Amino acid sequence: MSQPPPSDTLIYAYIFAISVAVTIVVYIFRGVGILSFIPGGILLLLILLSIATGIIYGVQKTKRY
Secondary structure, eight states: OOOOOOOHHHHHHHHHHHHHHHHHHHHHHHHHTTTTTSOHHHHHHHHHHHHHHHHHHHHHHHOOO
């Protein structure tokens, strides 16, 4: 049997988790000095992306169908 397609909430949860994970990894690597060539603006954009996807996920999770 085929599995049903994932719901929108699950897709937004994956996007949120991936954006937070990438932001944390870049933040830690930049602090250690491995990714020191990345400008602070890119890190700021990653943080804003994480916040935006978190808000979208929260709104989608509380949405009634």
